[in-house]
Amino acid sequence: MEKTDVLVVGSSAAGLVVATTGKRVYPDKKFTVVTIHHKTLIPCGIPYVFGSVGSTDKDILPAEKMFEALGIDIIYDEITEVNREEKVATFKSGKEMNYDKLILGTGSEPVKPAWLPGTDLKHVFTVPKNKVYLDEMHKELKDCKKIITIGAGFIGVEISDELNKVGKEVTLIEKLPHILGMAFDEDVAIKAQEILSERGVIIKAGVGVKAIQGTGNVEGVVLENDEFIEADAVILSMGYKPNIQLAEKMGLPINSQGFITVDEYMRTEDSSILAVGDCAEKRDFVTRKPSSVMLASTACAEARIAGMNLFKLCAIKTFSGTISIFSTALGNTGFGVAGLTENLARKEGFDIVTGVFNGIDRHPGTLSDTHSQFVKLIVGKESGVILGGEVYGGLSVGELTNTIGIIIQNRMSINSLLTAQIGTHPLLTASPAGYPLMKAAESASSQIMFMQKA
Numbered sequence: 490m491e492k493t494d495v496l497v498v499g500s501s502a503a504g505l506v507v508a509t510t511g512k513r514v515y516p517d518k519k520f521t522v523v524t525i526h527h528k529t530l531i532p533c534g535i536p537y538v539f540g541s542v543g544s545t546d547k548d549i550l551p552a553e554k555m556f557e558a559l560g561i562d563i564i565y566d567e568i569t570e571v572n573r574e575e576k577v578a579t580f581k582s583g584k585e586m587n588y589d590k591l592i593l594g595t596g597s598e599p600v601k602p603a604w605l606p607g608t609d610l611k612h613v614f615t616v617p618k619n620k621v622y623l624d625e626m627h628k629e630l631k632d633c634k635k636i637i638t639i640g641a642g643f644i645g646v647e648i649s650d651e652l653n654k655v656g657k658e659v660t661l662i663e664k665l666p667h668i669l670g671m672a673f674d675e676d677v678a679i680k681a682q683e684i685l686s687e688r689g690v691i692i693k694a695g696v697g698v699k700a701i702q703g704t705g706n707v708e709g710v711v712l713e714n715d716e717f718i719e720a721d722a723v724i725l726s727m728g729y730k731p732n733i734q735l736a737e738k739m740g741l742p743i744n745s746q747g748f749i750t751v752d753e754y755m756r757t758e759d760s761s762i763l764a765v766g767d768c769a770e771k772r773d774f775v776t777r778k779p780s781s782v783m784l785a786s787t788a789c790a791e792a793r794i795a796g797m798n799l800f801k802l803c804a805i806k807t808f809s810g811t812i813s814i815f816s817t818a819l820g821n822t823g824f825g826v827a828g829l830t831e832n833l834a835r836k837e838g839f840d841i842v843t844g845v846f847n848g849i850d851r852h853p854g855t856l857s858d859t860h861s862q863f864v865k866l867i868v869g870k871e872s873g874v875i876l877g878g879e880v881y882g883g884l885s886v887g888e889l890t891n892t893i894g895i896i897i898q899n900r901m902s903i904n905s906l907l908t909a910q911i912g913t914h915p916l917l918t919a920s921p922a923g924y925p926l927m928k929a930a931e932s933a934s935s936q937i938m939f940m941q942k943a
């Protein structure tokens with residue numbers, strides 16, 4: 490029987506990063522990656538396949554090349570069983586392989602809600618990370634004029650915007666009062682909704698769907714208020730669930746949210762089996778509650794940690810919780826969020842203040858490519874610790890969101906932020922005197938000082 494030191498299941502964000510990190514840290518170990526699909530897509534690029542990128546062929550993760558360069562073996566197959574006692578994995582092809590460490594990076598799959606009638610009609614699609622499915626969907630959508638997207642999380646919003654760009658009549662339906670309503674506070678979500686609507690996407694927010702209708706082919710969607718909207722195709726963007734079938738078969742513990750239970754080193758209860766990425770348990774960095782946020786950035790962070798700790802634990806290289814750091818763009822306006830929103834912080838019982846500033850991202854403001862930049866910080870009133878931030882503005886807000894993410898992870902306080910140094914340049918950043926991140930911090934600090942005096 491073939492043997493490997495490390496057997497990785499999956500070659501998407503988590504599988505790729507755990508294998509390459511592990512091989513870098515433990516070059517003498519033999520690494521083998523097993524994955525179902527011959528071509529793994531860059532998952533975050535999928536919405537753009539329907540518009541700006543144009544084809545899944547232009548959205549391929551160069552996993553094979555990266556593995557080859559590092560001497561990692563790749564096998565296209567599916568692992569169907571694992572004998573934990575013997576440490577043997579069985580493949581769909583019948584092949585068996587002995588491992589020392591097994592890492593599950595089996596990911597997630599789109600949800601097709603069982604309560605929603607009509608999801609099996611022709612031209613009702615989900616958005617899986619599967620090239621063959623997406624190629625067929627792309628082909629079918631070319632002949633469809635009226636498209637309905639159900640669910641206005643970031644995937645639904647991005648796909649709607651891309652289909653609108655290529656001339657489709659797109660209606661986006663969202664049960665929450667505003668699009669992106671789970672990710673952002675109302676002030677930011679409203680701004681995103683205004684922009685998407687100006688760009689031509691028809692938005693029906695604050696109303697859920699009751700049924701998808703049609704005979705054979707889809708014909709439209711009935712809303713909870715009984716309005717009927719005609720459609721040639723419907724895209725379900727109603728969430729993802731962790732892919733844990735293999736883990737369940739192996740008898741590994743699964744948490745209450747349906748993820749494989751792991752510790753801070755990403756080990757399951759069986760210390761020779763680890764789980765990383767969308768299939769692995771998540772805990773919120775700030776609230777410490779179980780979280781079901783699934784992001785490629787989190788998957789890669791977990792994978793780096795698992796890869797580094799594989800054969801030698803290091804107490805300072807642990808995963809200390811998920812910070813949902815996410816950004817998107819609508820035209821030339823970027824939106825980003827890191828950590829807790831104001832809404833969530835208040836709901837969880839944090840005593841907070843918020844600091845808000847609306848500035849510009851270049852200086853002087855007479856430069857031709859300036860863009861407004863909005864920053865909102867969510868700050869613990871007593872501690873001054875920054876718990877979250879939301880931004881929108883030019884495309885530089887993607888990196889600004891990451892900066893806020895690092896601030897949160899390092900538990901920086903408003904004081905340490907206000908005494909920190911930043912680099913600025915007229916063509917690249919806001920002015921040092923009116924830097925929106927610092928001005929928002931000042932605003933939060935003034936409120937805290939005022940409350941302390943009162």
Ligand SMILES: Cc1cc2nc3c(=O)[nH]c(=O)nc-3n(C[C@H](O)[C@H](O)[C@H](O)COP(=O)(O)OP(=O)(O)OC[C@H]3O[C@@H](n4cnc5c(N)ncnc54)[C@H](O)[C@@H]3O)c2cc1C
Binds near residue numbers: 767787
């Ligand atoms: C449309 C879309 C847009 C997104 N945009 C963003 C974004 O902008 N930013 C962001 O941070 N996140 C984004 N995400 C989320 C991100 O894609 C996921 O968090 C990420 O893909 C998780 O990676 P993963 O490796 O854990 O799982 P997956 O990407 O789901 O990959 C799992 C892999 O495991 C393989 N596999 C499963 N079972 C087996 C088995 N038994 N044997 C062998 N192989 C197996 C699968 O074939 C697959 O290759 C987006 C997701 C989607 C769907």
